[in-house]
Amino acid sequence: MQTDLATNGVATLTHWGVIRARGADAARFLHGQLTNDMLALDRERALLAGFCSAKGRLQASFLVWQGEADEILLACSADVLAPTLKRLSMFVLRAQCKLSDASAELPLHGLAGAAASTLLGDAAVWQRRDTAAGTLIRLPDSQGMKRALLAGGVPVDAPLLSLDTWRWLELGSGVPTIEAATVEQFVPQMINLELVGGVDFKKGCYPGQEVVARSQYRGTLKRRMFLFDVVAVASAGQEIFHSADPGQPAGLVANAAPSPEEGSRLLAEVKLAALDSGTLHLGSAEGPPLTRRELPYTVPFEGSAAA
Known part of the structure; x- marks a missing residue:
């Protein structure tokens, strides 16, 4: 890969991690914990959601998508993953749902500019696609450029994009993350x-x-x-x-x-x-x-x- 300091390329998202919820009750369990409708989640789109305290204050925010059968994946800020996983696990009780840290198995990369457009095609914002490179989710545009999240892989023909540049673009999209x-x-x-x-x-x-x-x-x-x-x-x-x-x-x-x-x-x-x-x-x-x-x-x- 060739380093490119412009806003086009792929960045390794080390500031994010992934929680895996797996089991027959995964969607129903998360539906009762998060701010969005997890029962409406399907393999065509991803959703944003928050995890609140009893006082309505956000403890974490997620980008959520379906993985394999009976599997839901939740990307969040890496520095809240461990305590969030612990808090969510307290509420599982008898539900058929196992929560785990899947960050090592599912590396996340951010694509911007031409690097994103090449793989996204005409995908709408939050649309989810399975590609040869991994699961691809179109994120909201920033600075007039397309952006995407790639889970589980990385395109080898894309230039490198610094994490700071990606985070700057992330803020320009207006989508917040709880840290x-x-x-x-x-x-x-x-x-x-x-x-x-x-x-x-x-x-x-x-x-x-x-x-x-x-x-x-x-x-x-x-x-x-x-x-x-x-x-x-x-x-x-x-x-x-x-x-x-x-x-x-x-x-x-x-x-x-x-x-x-x-x-x-x-x-x-x-x-x-x-x-x-x-x-x-x-x-x-x-x-x-x-x-x-x-x-x-x-x-x-x-x-x-x-x-």
Whole structure:
């Protein structure tokens, strides 16, 4: 392979891992634990989903797809995999479902640009395909380029793409990932999980379901996630402050990655009121200012900052 620093190629996704759920009750068990409809999962498409605490706070987020017979695979941030596997396993009880860490057996790779387009063809977003190279799932576009997840293989004719570049593209798609630094910090809507298809409000109960539903239907949501650039090093879990209120944080970084040119790109949850005036800063009210960028979808909220 030839190294290519442009946004075209294949990256090894060492920041993700895979949980395997196998057994006759795998789909039904996960349906009762996650925010999306696992009974609607089929071999044609993947789904996003979250795993919440009883208080409706996200403990993990997943990209979910079917594997072999009676097998469901869940990709998540590698740094939450072990505790998430432990928590989920506590609820299996008598269900015919065995949970395990499949990361070593199923390496994940991200494809972007021409490398993705070649294999994807006319596949729609979240469509799942079995290919000679492995299971292929089309991810949302970023920077006008197609992206895909490849599980279990890697195309040998694609140039190498750095993980930092892939993560920068990942943020541009507006799809958040729960990391260790943000466990139990967000209700799903605070990081737009329902806007990217990760929450089904018509399915049955799951941990935290009442809190998530109340946030959706009672109009109590006062925080949302937006895309920002900052001329500084940023990381998940860092606090964000408003220029007019230095005494308390106005938001929290959900995900961050180095930008190709300078500084960092980040997805951050912020108070909606903080977008109406003043400026947002990383770390403190005197910290580097954030520059808001456009997300690839509309975030619904009232106020002059709506976009």
